[in-house]
Amino acid sequence: MASAPNWKNRTLFTGDNLDIMRGVNSDSVDLIYADPPFNSNRNYEAPIGSEAAGAAFKDTWTLSDVDVAWIGLIAERELALASIIDAAGVAHGKGMQSYLVMMTVRLLEMRRLLKPTGSVYLHCDATASHYLKLVLDCIFGASAFRSEVTWKRTSAKGLARANYPANADTILYYAKTQDCAWNPQYRPLEREYVESHYTKIEPETGRRYRLDNLLNPNRDRPNLTYEFMGVTRVWRWTQERMKAAHEKGLIVQTKPGGTPQLKRYLDESKGTQVDTVWDDIPAINSQAKERVGYPTQKPLALLERIIKASSNEGDVVLDPFCGCATALVAAETLNRQWIGIDLSSLAVKLVLSRLQKAADDGALFQGGKLPEVHHRTDIPTRTDVGKLPPYKTHRHTLYGKQEGHCAGCGHHFPFRNLTVDHIVPKSKGGTDHLDNLQLLCGACNSMKGTMDQAAFVARLKREGIGE
Numbered sequence: 001m002a003s004a005p006n007w008k009n010r011t012l013f014t015g016d017n018l019d020i021m022r023g024v025n026s027d028s029v030d031l032i033y034a035d036p037p038f039n040s041n042r043n044y045e046a047p048i049g050s051e052a053a054g055a056a057f058k059d060t061w062t063l064s065d066v067d068v069a070w071i072g073l074i075a076e077r078e079l080a081l082a083s084i085i086d087a088a089g090v091a092h093g094k095g096m097q098s099y100l101v102m103m104t105v106r107l108l109e110m111r112r113l114l115k116p117t118g119s120v121y122l123h124c125d126a127t128a129s130h131y132l133k134l135v136l137d138c139i140f141g142a143s144a145f146r147s148e149v150t151w152k153r154t155s156a157k158g159l160a161r162a163n164y165p166a167n168a169d170t171i172l173y174y175a176k177t178q179d180c181a182w183n184p185q186y187r188p189l190e191r192e193y194v195e196s197h198y199t200k201i202e203p204e205t206g207r208r209y210r211l212d213n214l215l216n217p218n219r220d221r222p223n224l225t226y227e228f229m230g231v232t233r234v235w236r237w238t239q240e241r242m243k244a245a246h247e248k249g250l251i252v253q254t255k256p257g258g259t260p261q262l263k264r265y266l267d268e269s270k271g272t273q274v275d276t277v278w279d280d281i282p283a284i285n286s287q288a289k290e291r292v293g294y295p296t297q298k299p300l301a302l303l304e305r306i307i308k309a310s311s312n313e314g315d316v317v318l319d320p321f322c323g324c325a326t327a328l329v330a331a332e333t334l335n336r337q338w339i340g341i342d343l344s345s346l347a348v349k350l351v352l353s354r355l356q357k358a359a360d361d362g363a364l365f366q367g368g369k370l371p372e373v374h375h376r377t378d379i380p381t382r383t384d385v386g387k388l389p390p391y392k393t394h395r396h397t398l399y400g401k402q403e404g405h406c407a408g409c410g411h412h413f414p415f416r417n418l419t420v421d422h423i424v425p426k427s428k429g430g431t432d433h434l435d436n437l438q439l440l441c442g443a444c445n446s447m448k449g450t451m452d453q454a455a456f457v458a459r460l461k462r463e464g465i466g467e
């Protein structure tokens with residue numbers, strides 16, 4: 001069941017998306033577009049003097065003891081996921097393992113936030129797309145996989161010896177269930193196709209058209225077998241429908257006795273349905289009007305296609321790695337609600353200036369008045385967990401569950417010496433739910449403080465406690 005959101009439409013959070021997503025209500029988002037760092041082994045900076053100057057993010061990954069602790073925590077929850085991360089470490093190295101830890105814990109949160117009718121698009125490239133697909137199959141289920149889109153940018157990257165210059169990104173699309181929003185997208189017909197197929201021009205109107213077959217591929221349809229314009233065949237349509245189309249001048253015979261055919265006008269064609277190869281949307285180049293200079297900025301047309309295909313007006317779009325807010329601007333233009341998250345506070349400035357530009361151009365907000373964009377730096381508090389009993393009332397249950405042992409050092413303590421700790425600290429979106437609680441002894445509790453569990457486990461290990 002979808003829950004009421006605990007954020008306002010048009011909210012931009014500055015901070016780590018893991019902390020922020022943990023504080024967002026479950027089942028409250030229709031579409032997630034995630035464009036994280038790709039594990040490119042580079043660090044990005046916006047050019048000085050550009051609108052995005054000052055923006056920078058790292059994309060180099062080294063396995064830390066906290067990552068190792070994370071893998072242990074992931075294994076407790078979903079062993080297969082931890083195995084995938086470990087296997088990637090063996091095949092590709094520890095940097096990949098660290099990158100996949102970062103992605104996995106966030107994708108698990110994304111699964112929780114998506115409504116049962118929701119969809120997720122993960123933008124990546126060949127460096128990690130194969131590992132990320134395993135992770136996504138494991139998190140959402142292999143049957144949730146819908147498409148692997150190849151977005152062919154027009155400019156190739158990387159001219160090292162003995163490889164083909166990389167010219168494409170991968171976008172992995174998953175939908176939680178068959179009930180997801182789905183609006184097929186179309187692109188204009190290729191010129192060669194128009195020229196070879198739409199060869200006829202109606203003299204009275206100048207409209208271009210082609211002739212389409214009206215014969216039924218199934219010959220065994222007695223109710224559709226009849227004579228029409230002097231020709232007896234098995235037709236696709238009923239006699240009434242054929243007659244109506246004929247009266248409108250849509251059914252023609254090219255010669256007397258010839259098989260009647262249907263006129264299909266070029267100006268009524270929806271175009272070609274967009275398939276999994278997207279080579280019609282160029283990357284942002286130095287001359288592009290929408291360019292703000294943000295490193296790895298994606299084109300608005302790309303986001304518009306995704307949002308139109310996998311959401312409807314009024315739906316909620318979340319971009320947890322929103323950068324210069326391309327997805328948010330596209331969502332606004334298409335009348336969707338949106339939330340964005342980025343580590344960099346520049347996203348706020350950029351979304352405001354990009355929305356203002358769209359308003360000035362008349363593309364948005366008739367009258368040019370920008371609606372309020374909410375900027376938050378706090379971690380939201382979930383409001384969908386019902387009224388929970390005070391967390392201290394779980395002490396006895398936890399004491400039984402842990403058989404009197406501290407969840408940190410593992411030593412046995414009398415009941416009075418163990419205190420309740422929030423596994424995900426409350427300051428980082430953790431709730432008072434039993435699943436988020438553990439008992440720690442005084443020393444372990446003060447060592448943990450407001451640390452994340454993975455950082456705490458790593459610290460215990462470093463200090464040789466509880467082994």
Ligand SMILES: C[S@@+](CC[C@H](N)C(=O)[O-])C[C@H]1O[C@@H](n2cnc3c(N)ncnc32)[C@H](O)[C@@H]1O
Pocket residue numbers: 015016017018035036037056057294295296297298299320321322323324325326327341342343344
């Ligand atoms: C590839 S860029 C996104 C570009 C964006 N799609 C656009 O069109 O501008 C990745 C973004 O993720 C942000 N980022 C990286 N790690 C993050 C994290 N843990 N939480 C929030 N944002 C993060 C970076 O600051 C960067 O802006």
